[in-house]
Amino acid sequence: MLIHPSLARLSTLLAFQPPPFVFVHDPFDSLALYDFVGNISAGEADMQLAFAQVNAVECFNPRVLYTRIVNALAAWEPIWRTGGECWGGTERGQWDPSWDTFVETLRQLRQHLTLNEKGIANPSEPLAQLPSNEGPHFVVVFEKAERLKDLLPSLLIPLTRLSELAHIPITTIFHSAAPWSDVRPSFAAAPEPYHLPIPPLSQPETLHLLASLFPIRPDAPKISPYHSSLQPLYGFFIEAVYSVCGSNIKEPRELAYIAAARWPGFVSPLLEDWKAERDRVHGSDNEHEYEDDVGSHREKRRLAGEEVKGQRDGPDVAYPLPTEEGRMRLLRLFNQTFSSALTSLYPRTTHARAWARHNRATYRLSQPFDSHHNLLDISKAAVSPLSSLTRLAKVLLVASYVASFNPAKTDIRMFGRTPGGMRKRGWRHGPRKARKGKIAKASKPAARLTGPASFPLDRLIALYGLILMELDDIDVETSFAELELLKVHVFTTVTELVQMKLIHRASANSSASSHSGANSAAGGAGEKLEGSTLYKSNLDFDAGCRLAKEIGLDLTNLLWDSNN
Amino acid sequence: MPPKRRASPTMQGGPTPVKRRIAVDKTPTKSMPKPANGVVSASASKKVAASAASIRAARRKLASLEVHDRDASDDGLNVVKSPARPAAATTPTPTRHPPVPRKAAPPKPVPRAEDYVQAYPDEPEAQPAPSTSTNPSVQSSVLLPRTLPSTLHPFLQAQRRAILRALAHPPLHSPESQKAIGQLQELLVGTIERGEGNSCLVLGPKGSGKSRAVEEALSSLASTSYGPKQLPIVIRLSANAQLNDKLAMREIGRQLVRQTGSCGFIVPDDDEEAEVEAPVQAEDEEDEPVAPSFALPSQAHIPTLIATLSTLPRPAIIILESFDLFATHARQALLYCLLDAVQSCRAGTGTSGIAVLGVTTRVDCLNLLEKRVKSRFSHRIVRVPAPNALSDFTALAKTLLTTPIEQKGSAQSAKWTRMWGESIDKLFADRTCIKVIKETFEVVKDVGLLCRILTTPILDLTPTSPWLTPAQFASSAETQRCTSKFPFLRDLSYPCLALLIAAHHASSAGHETITFEMLHDAFSRAVSESAGINVSVDGAGVGMHRVKREVMLRSFEQLVASHVFQPTAAHSAVVAKQYVKYRCVPERDEIKNAIERAGYTMLKRWFTRWGQK
Known part of the structure; x- marks a missing residue:
């Protein structure tokens, strides 16, 4: 087994004088390939050490956490046939998952282990308190301890104070990629740990x-x-x-x-x-x-x-x-x-x-x-799943991209037309530069970099029409255009694209709550499209460009600040 | 001036007299900072009487040192002696006894770690044979071998063990904390012997030893000979674990059952209800082989527990950790009941006493109490202060580091003790070390922190580097005090550093919130700009490395995982991950240091170029 030099320090400390609380800060995950428990138990300890290693992601509720710790410390394997009973569980089931019971179980486990060690086989008699220098010393290692703060916030402080609350010799070790200042609870309620930073491997x-x-x-x-x-x-x-x-x-x-x-x-x-x-x-x-x-x-x-x-x-x-x-x-x-x-x-x-x-x-x-x-020539370009979409869906996606990344105010300048159907001039100028002499404010980062803005459905449909005009697919003069745009099929496609998560619903809950069970059971087909529902494009720039190219347009020509 | 100088050895004094001599020797020449030797602590002045004896011991010790010194130089080894002065110079002045270096090495103003460790290969077994040194001016301190001879290895191990033990339980020796312990003892004795109802608040800053004071007072009670009838029941509650009054009551019941049930005393039947029935009932209910004391009083009895506390046959001591948090419980019901029970506890009526000890760091804790609770509280406050003089703090550190080892008696162990004392003296004469202790004291005054700082250097001792160095000390202090939140920045990978620089430039441009797209865009611009430089060295371009977008994104996630970038808003499923808004946490200086020490030339150039524009 390989020994990590920093963990060797911890194993010495555990062997000589285990501290109550240790924080191992490992920002590079350098310990992932080492056997953590094996490493820290390598020292020649004065007392018997019992280890438990739990993952804070895995132990998402108190019951799982407590039983994991106790079972690991007791080296107890739950068996399916006996109902997966945990150590110290009653015949009727598990012990109740409260902090007090957990601490009590730890105490009893320690007593049990000490007696076993001494060869006393009858632990059912009430016992006097064991002296603290006898019996095993427990070491509980929490992997990804930063998650405890989100998952079990009420347990974070007690776990850091485990040794003083349980009154038994026990060491809590937090192993985390986040710094201690981000893991620790507020108001300095936790004791300061012994810090052990893990430098990256050379x-x-x-x-x-x-x-x-x-x-x-x-x-x-x-x-x-x-x-x-x-x-x-x-x-x-x-x-x-x-x-x-x-x-x-x-x-x-x-x-x-x-x-x-x-x-x-x-x-x-x-x-x-x-x-x-x-x-x-x-x-x-x-x-x-x-x-x-x-x-x-x-x-x-x-x-x-x-x-x-x-x-x-x-x-x-x-x-x-x-x-x-x-x-x-x-x-x-x-x-x-x-x-x-x-x-x-x-x-x-x-x-x-x-x-x-x-x-x-x-x-x-x-x-x-x-x-x-x-x-x-192994690096074949992966076939984009987007290319199998219908032309209508592609145009809608490009429209959604334009709607998300162009400010609404600029639509008229980008796509405005004279009554004769000619495009207005100056549509490709982009944002105005700051005039000289003015104190320059911090320029806003390009919309392409800050992410998509949300837009209502009406704007999407309007832009869809305008892009169709750009493609000369429909003639703006005819009233046929209106019909074309408001076809049921268009709405269905929008719904489909939303389902495929190519377009996000920005205001998901507001309309979802208005639907009763019968409608939502129809797979979202009956969702209300009009009204104030907002959407967001979920395409990135490259995918948008590719789609625009497939329908025969240049996306940069449709964007307001494409040169940024 | 003279009394000050007389006092300084006692103040610095550890158990070994050798140390004292060295400390005094160095004081005038090494120009130690003022607070280290200038302040005469109260405890130090008390020890003056003891100093005469230790001076005599120092002389005896010195005789053996001289022998050792002579042995070493007789061997013809390359030994560089540190400046030394005769033993008589317990109160020297620099003019009378200038340091006499024997070999070249001129005395440096600030001794460094390397200076301490003298070239000294496996030394011969120095036996304290009777011998006299002829020339007092060349007497030297103990020479510390660079690597430890194998005969002394067990002693190094024992020393480490002893010091780590001592660090885990630092002593509470300041007169103030002794006073606090005395007050607590008095109060508890009143409760136990006279059946008083007492309540008190133990107040002190974090790490000052409040809980230790309480425990010490309790353990002193245990050592006094109380009969089984008087031995108190101790109930410990902490608001961190018992989050509400219901849990607290359950815990009280549980601890009562454990202590009354396990001590095997017989309860008189007439005035006991809950506690007699509880164990019996509980054991009937829960017949489990391994867990007998899971037993709880039945649900019906739990609310009446506090009322029956004073009817217990033995006095009860209730310790409330984080007392201020108990005040946040609904209607402060638990505090009200407890303090009411305390108040109604009449001495001399045959009932047993109750003591409630609240432990807290909050100075305005009493203001949190409701009027009805406050009026039942005795307003007795025991203060446990943190050490309030730097000299106390330094002396504590020194005492901890010179914890005597267990194996005593042999000549080898005496030799080891001498060498170890010497090394500690040298350590404490160093400016870096004193600075570390001073800074620690000035920032937190936390003894626990001091102990943690001392732990790492002790752990790092090996037979090949057996002495503590100030450099170890300083780096340990940096780690334990968490002076930098991100000490690992300079070890980051190339893409991560590039992202950091991009974030730095974005914040220079006024964009405090960043997205991955922004950073990646800035990076790819920088790459293409640097590719424009048409220079190549050894056939390779000197431009910045191009990194694929996917790798950059993964590196970005890595930085998020290590909390270098922190999200500014709650996570939302609607926002794609490259547009999630983050904030760059490290300060500019930290980033600058990291870039400069990381050693990527092109990144450094990209970093500085922005400032010139």
Whole structure:
């Protein structure tokens, strides 16, 4: 087990003299890959320590929190057959989830554990108070403790004062990414903790940590990405990943995620070579294709099990690790995919398995370089889901974008027409510049940057008509235009777009409350569209541009301050 | 002048006399700040009588030091001696006894950490053999080896353990807190022995030791020999846990049952209702094997509990932590009932006494009480002050750090004690260290904070770095006092720093609220501007790195998670995440420092360019 240097300090403190309250500030989530409890229990403690680690996100109500803590401290596993009974629960069910009962249960648990330790088997007799230096010392670790403030605000202060309220030796440890000043309750009601800041891992530390995560599988066949002989190459690979992603990512967990997704693909050219070598030696009777998909371990193991091991991994076949030159080749092949992994895996636009499947390499390391093109054009542009919309929906979406990002006052200047149908001049001038001599106020940031404004339905329909005019789809002179705009189909499409969340309802509750059950049961089809309902566009600029282009318009021409 | 100087060693005095000598030695030459040696505390003056004995002890100790010194120099090791003076110079003047450095190293005005740790490889076992030093002017203090010889490792460990123990329970030694404890004892004794009803408020700032004073008063009672009939029932309530009166009553019942039921005394049947029946009933109701004392008095009895407090066979002491919060409960019912019970408690009528101790930090606490509650309160206030002189504070720190270790008697342990005392003396002669203590004292006067500051350096001691250094001290103080809310800014990744700079520029332009779009827009502009610089070094452009939008967004989320950006409005499902409005929390200076220390040249340039425009 790896020991984090800062946690070593905490483990010493717990071993010598556990403080009542510790706050571990870990802004980079550096501890995510370490075993927290294992680390802090590593010290040679004077007293017996019992640990409980709970996640404040998971424990969303007092009952869950209390039972988790008590069960973990007692090393008690709830069993389904006995009704998931928690430690100290009565036959009729659980104990009631109040703070007092929780504290009382903790006391009893301590007494119980002490007696067990001493070998006294009859805890049902009333007991005198135990002296504080006997019995186990409890340590309760709260992960993501900043959430406690939102989820269980009334428990925050008691939890920080747990040791003085329970009158037993117990240490509360808050582990949080937020600073203490944002976690602590107001009015200084909590005692000040012992602060333990976790600095980010340095480069050598990160590399060491990531290299130690290489998942060696003892039962892995020789030709597999997780065979122990590949470990030196893994170290090299980790360095390469770090050199590309290290400046952008400081969280070791994210780096490990990228490394785990890329590694099977990274070694696959080498493994292909090995396979070819094996086939050459053993004859080509092994038809099994190696899969570099990270998710297909089970299948791989099945394949490995079917085959006779000796036949597959013959001792006479040498599997050499790549030379310096070979490693450079690998690096050149894969360097670009590291940054593509960064852009898609770090923001989790896709998951590791899907990404690895997309980016698998299907060639051998010993192949000439020119045949590796398939790796370089992997970044196919994803098909936008918006392009499958109808033309009417697209025009409505563009109209909604224009309505959200143009001030209402500018509509007449942007789209106003003379009675003859000609456009008024000067419609593309944008916001007026501040005159010289005037004291310049702080300029407002562009609407594109501050977010969409809400607009009523009428304005959307009007803009829809104007954009249709721009497209010369309808003639403004005819009364047919009016009919066209107020078709039921238009309203239905708006409703559909709202359902697809491409347009948001800004005033959701006001009209939802006016609908009775029968209407809302119809899937929103009966929702009232007229009136004061406000909407907001949920498109971003790029998507808006793309849609406008698809219907044959330039979005920047329709926007008031497009040049900002 | 002379009395002041005489007093200063006693004031600084810890248990070991060696330390005293050093402290005095350094006083004139190192120009220590005034408050450290200038103030004569009340406690110090009391100790003057004891000082004569310790001077004699110091001389004895010095003899052995000289031996040690001689041993070391005889070995021909490269030893740099610190300036030293004869043992007789307990009250020296700088003119008479100038420091005599033996080797080059001229005395520096501010000694640094490195100066303390002398080059001293595994030293020979220094036995205190009878020997005399010929030249008093070259007598040296104990030399502190840079790495600890293996024979002393157990002592270092024991010392750490002892100090950490002491830090967990700092003593309450100031005369004011002793007085407070005395008052509390008096009050409790009145309740227990004479059956009085007493109420009082324990008032003091945070961390001054109110609860400790109460506990100490209680434990002193436990040590006196009261019969089982007089041993008080102690009920502890805290408004932080018992959020309303109902919960508080339940807790009172529970604690009553636990204490009366578990002590095994027999209650007379006639005047007891609730407490006799309660355990029996409860145990009948809840027959659980592991949890016998889950028992509660039955619901019907809970409201009558307070009325029956005075009819208990033993006196009851009720401690109310966060007394001010109890005053916020509905109609202050609990306080009213308790104080009413106290008031109606008549001494000498055969009923047992009740004492209600409210513990609070709020000075205007009495004003919170309603008239009917206030009139039942005795208005007795026991104040527990925080240490009010810097010298007390420093002396406390020093006492804590020189906690004696348990293994005593051997020559090795004496040697260790000497060396440790020496290192602590050097630490306390340092300006940085004194500044840290002074700042801590001036800001909070919190003994708990002092202990937390002292903890980290003790934890970091290893055989390879066995002595405390002022630098450790200062960094620990910075951490524990949370001087900076975001100490990690300079370690942020490149996109995060870029976002911070963009936020900084936005606020310079008057936009205090920011969205991700604004920051990203500013960043991409900066990137394209810097790409316009047509210079390349070693074939690579010197412009700012381009970062993909998705990565920027994730980095932005990272900053939000670590609370560097805080939302200005409540979360709304309607607003897309790139348009959610945030506020950049770190101050300009913090951002500036972070950028300068992070080491990205182009970011630095982008940061400063704005100011020049």
